[in-house]
Amino acid sequence: MDFLKSAVASAMASGPPFPYTYGDKVDIDESIWTLHNGTKREDGSNCSIFSFDIPANKSLLPLAKNALKKLRTLRHPGVLKVHDTVETETKLLIATERVVPLRWHIRRKSLSPETIKWGLHGIARTIKFINGDASSIHGSLKVGSIYTSESGEWKLGGFEVLSSIKDDESVIYTYGSLVPDSPRYSPPEVAQNGWEVIKKHPQTAVDAFDFGILVFEVFNGEYHGTDQAGQTKNVPPSMQSSYRRLCNNNPKARISVGNFLDQGVRTGSFFDNSLIKLTEGIDNLGVKTPEEREEFLSDLDQLSDDFPEDFFKLKVLPELIKSVEYGGGGPKALNVIFKIATKMSNEDFESKITPFVVRAFSNPDRALRVCLLDNLHLMIDRIPQKIVNDKIFPQLVTGFTDVAPVVREQTLKSVLVIVPKLSDRTINGDLLKQLAKTANDEQPGIRTNTTICLGKISKHLGSSTRSKVLTAAFSRSLRDPFVPARNAALMALGATVEHFSDEDCAGKILPVVCPLLMDKDKLVRDSANRTVDTYLVRIRKAASEIPDTTTTAPQPSISGIASPNVTQGEVAGWTGWAISSFTNKLSASAGSMQATNGNLVSPQPSPALDPRKSGGANTPLTASRVTSPNPTTVARAFFPPEEPQDDGGDGWGDMADDDDDGFSEKPSSSAGQKNSTPTVAAAPFDDGGEPDFASWLEQRAKGPAKSKPLPKGLAKSTTATGAKKTVTKPVSKPAAKPLAAKKINMAPKASADDDEGWGDGTSETMAQGAIKMSTKAAATKVAHSKKQASKITKPKQRSKGNPDKVHRKFTSGMTARTEALLGERAGHLELIGQGKKGKKVAKAGGSKRFG
Template structure:
């Protein structure tokens, strides 16, 4: 083999240029030619090379080779092997043709089905009819070894070694017909009896009709023909073809059926050539000029005969014609559906070279029917499309569908996102795609809004981590407020599907509050789904917080080592939920040591401390001048020695609802600069007893601002937190108060609003009853009030 290649290369180098490279040798039976696979050096396209080497053993057959070259150059027909180039020298003859394969390969392997054989015989019969009738010639070499199949699976006629025109002065077949390999086995009865010159007195088709009959026998019987006696056995030949077949192999050439008549009988209604496969092959050549009704009929036949065609015929012959019809002939979606069915048989390289360019051009077509069909069938195409093609060519065209006025285009565009998103870049997904999906989620069509929500839920894993939770939370919470029930339900299902994409903070602060209103939705399907979704998020929160510590409050031991305020422990008594949750100080008396720094508190000033009294404050006197005052005046020194704690704010008038003088409105507008001045030194006032009670209001060492509390008289303490006094506060100027066992109780000064100035109540005179106005209780004193809102104040 290597020697043969080197010899051919040496011959080429010495002869005229032949711009083709020889490849593998192909076996050919009963032929004067050697067949090689070849490639064209210029573009690398494939071809076949028929080679005839002139030497002593082949020189006698040189006229046959030269006749074949001449006839191939002059006889052009679709059923004849297409010639590309030839080179002829004294030592060799090369013929470059389209890439072909010997039919004998398929016949010996018995790989051809009946319908494919009929289709091949039909095309061969058409070619022979042309040669006999139109060209007035005799082929003379019709056999399996003279027929080749192209890359598209079509049968092409070759073997023109003795092809002769009856118009020639000296036809080659009469003189050199006997030089054909196995000429005796394939020769007609008249030739066997009278030689090749016997054909001069016969019809031009006589020899070819006989050889066409032997061809029929060979292809249906896997090439088992050895002599003419076998021809009478027609078991494997289709029944409707048997009668015409037997007329082809008549011993008498006068009664022998011509190939033209055989073809005519086969094309009759229900004839052996009346098959869908043959009709499709004829139609595909002229598809571009056919009417819409004719194309519809053709496509129906093509669908019925898909398995009967050779796979190569779909790829090389029908597919290009279908693509032309889709792009330029108005074939429409139905034609393209057949294209996709054929495309399943193509490799990725074949897909990219044949179908991908057509798809890119079709996406640029503004026809809505074509766009909808492309989007609908995108799952069949996406695996064959590269990421670069999708991002650069197809996706930009898809974006126009999101804004189309036709709802069907917008809806199909949203659905197609699920198919195309795996091949989109992060920039395309988190940029253009999300922008257009935001528009479709506000679409006027509820179905499009619903599908957009579903789409976002399914493509959530492709979103960038920086925008995922933000986009999904905003989109799903918006859909939860949609007035379309299926949109709300879709949002809940999408939230369930994406629960793992949110952290515990988002789940607790955004998702759970957004889902909760759906628990009372008017539609049961939404309520049921809301309960499932909420349970999923609560479980998610529980899982994420399971690793949290029990508390972040430092332990007492650690707190003593660090100079931080000491806090009490949380009360766990569930029976007293109204009690204070935390005590600011411990209950150990030993820790309360030292003196408390004196602070000039407004409460102390109001209790008669020896501070400088403002002249604007009126003096107070007992109701009876002669009545002894049993209370003791507390000096500044004794006041300083008294343990001072934060008094309960405004408890003297806020807690006693029955005391008519404890009217908060009677205080008017308090002026801290004038009212809380200390009394004059020469007029000491009774002091209220001081107690050493720790106030629950204190969370640090600073004394509470009682003045600020008094100014907030319109928002008194919540109900239940202010303890009512069981003993009415003594009125100013009315006798002496009862003394307790531990000492005298001083009378309390209670300022009363009378005309904007402070005046004491005169002893013996009936105190004017002032109507006590009800103070609104923001903590829920009223049964109808929403006490939970007060926590936000």
């Protein structure tokens, strides 16, 4: 039974649960309350906890209960905001907004005169409300009764003796003298006659005198007694006159705090400043007209840095955010928000500004979007990367396609600010797609800014696509008709040279930059020169590091060919890049050309045209190994003599063309040259389908039986004129090699050079040699062939029959075919000198007969 009684008593003593947690104790002036910092258990929000220990201060309990009652019932912006109260048998607890004593700031002298005026203005308004609308007397107004909130506003407390004048049994009459420091702050009439005397004087007299002491104390720091009341030391001159009237010893001559406030808010008076106007205007911002709102926000944007940051953060900022989102605050309000945000801590910024920015980017107001983009650099570093990439950027990209050019341009400029916060996938995907659109924008300024933007964000692009993207974008800008766009492309190329490979610099960048060296605009020409110089330095440096691996292929020594009297250095000079394409095509032509001394060169064997017998040495790729004719003759045949002149770099692609033609292959092996003589390293070349009579004669000269000397100009210089006897041996497969002529395909090839034959330039020379030869060649070779056929040994019998009959058939068939072949060849050579038409007819005839 005793246990139950104790449990009930304990429950009654503890009272209802207090949903706040105590924190650190806060030092305050002499007071009946103990102040602690606290937090609300539900959400962790900050608060302050005033606690009164009943057993320890039982005589002061009426004061504590009066304060608790008045704080619950009296509501005003200048009064401490109460969250919750709890009464038990041992404690009185009051949970309020988080505050600190004003005494802290006074002792540290951390308040500017403008801030003090702003604070006094707030307390004056509160006292005016208490004395007027509430018909009450505060009775304990002093620095110790005032606190500052987290927003920096001054909040009035100390309601221990706050009493209504209509109540004859008010606490102030009975317990006024129990308030700590009451003698020091009491008016002269109360000090002399007690608190009952206030019934005989104006109800505002006590609070007016205490407010005067408060003015002196906040400007000077300490107040020691009534002898300091009315002193004007450190009090602003504009306030001194009204301040003295507050401290008048005659209670009936004192002005009320309400009158003091009215005098101060007059134009040019001590309460006429921007911070006080801000306080009055911020509360009703939502109901102001557009003109009033515009004027108010303009003043707000010009506020100096002396004003309390906490007030802007916790009082002004929430109102401005509501105005932007719901009340039409517009860009001006947004500018003030960003100005306040720069002074906020990272925690406050993340909790208050970041969510607002995300919401603001979804607002369709174009003016608001432009303002957001302009101020993005002030806050982007403090917004987490994930929020920028996932929430802000998807809203931001809609500005790239907006119909208003100013929105597109500002969106483009904001890329430089936001790109460090974007992921690689976003940059190389969505962002580049949008920049590709602005690169083709109808506004030339947007196209120019796109080029500049790409140059500045190039380091953020993916290494695998960076060179390709920049090359394509800058090449397009170089062709832009807008002069600043071309100039921007050149400057961007100069700034991003390190992102291109050496090969790209030489093969892709310079070819598109060089035409701008002749641009009509001098600005572009100057930029082009600087860009070209930059890339040439890079290319020359890279080229100097390439090892010298180029070697000259050994030239074959052909017996009987008159070598031009030219040194190696002269050959290199003649065979430079300017005629490289010409010499390559010339070396692919059929036949031999006359030397510079007028003598005919020895005929060279023509290539085997049958694909089945063409080896590695007989491919067109080996044509480049033929000893080139005298460069002087070649040049004169194709280029008439004239003054040297610069070709303007028109032939820059010739070397690349030669590579494509496949003429730079390595020499083929000697496996396909089994039948060549040891002293002749003949390199067959493509004759373009032209019948080569001289080559056929030389092949016949290499047969087992030596013929009579050929006419002058057709035989090798080293060939003996006399014919040796042929040793008669049984006919074998090698002995039948003269029959290989049957397999020669003399049909003209379908080549691009057929219409422009190499012989056109030397038709006169070749015609002379061919005509001299045509008369003797037929008769001489017919006789030679008959003699050769008569000496051929009887072939080996492979079948039954008369051997003599077989021999006669073979020799007669050989003789008849030889005669027909020589006749056709002679007829063909007679037509060479008649020009292109005759040559084509001969080609057609040869194709028909020997194809």
